[in-house]
Amino acid sequence: MAPRDELLISVTFPPNVLAPDSVLLLAWMATLAVIAGRSLARVIGLSPLQSQYTARYGPGYYVPNVFVQYWSMRVMAYLGSLAALVALWGLWLIWRRRLPTARVFLFVATWAVAFPFVMNTAGWMLTENGRQPWIVQGLMKTTDGVSPSVGSTELLISLVVFYGVFLLLGAVNVFLMMRFARRGLELEEPDEAPGRSTPTRCRAARARAGTVATAPRGCG
Secondary structure, eight states: OOOOHHHHHHHHHHHBBOOTHHHHHHHHHHHHHHEEEEEEOOOOOOOOOOHHHHHHHOOSSOOOHHHHHHHHHHHHHHHHHHHHHHHHHHHHHHTTEEEEOOOOHHHHHHHGHHHHHHHHHHHHHHHHHTTTTTTEEETTEEOOOOOTSHHHHHHHHHHHHHHHHHHHHHHHHHHHHHHHHHOOOOOOOOOOOOOOOOOHHHHHHHHHHEEEEEEEOOOO
């Protein structure tokens, strides 16, 4: 379907019924459209849209999966709003100089790392599902885009290789993050009076020098 028709599907579920939260989504989409200098499509029901497409392009079913459109739009929009609220919460804690001790925020922020990945996936599903049944709007359908020169075996091998590589990279990424997270941060000792060294620095200096005679000044 056309990009502006995606909005129709995302705000009408069940079919031809305007969802209760669609007013907020319409306002959000209208704001983005104004910023981008584009016009917003008029919201109509699914049945009239199906009739229009049938009259224009011939027999066929031109409505994509409504369930996927409905929820992918909401996951993307609401998680984006939630991510903005978490960011504002963090800025407020920084301003109040309470970020290092805000246990609740640090817990939420840790899990919020997944927000961009979930939002990106939801947005991809919204776009790819919303353009069905078209590869090129009004010119080529997805059913006509299957390549006869690519067999099922080649497709299976490609998918297995891609999934294997990404699973391996993901496992290495998780391993390295957990490994370095367990090490913790190496905090520097505060400076003491001039000419004197902290016990920690003295021990480190002796370990490097191997003898007390070559330890820096201030170390007994």
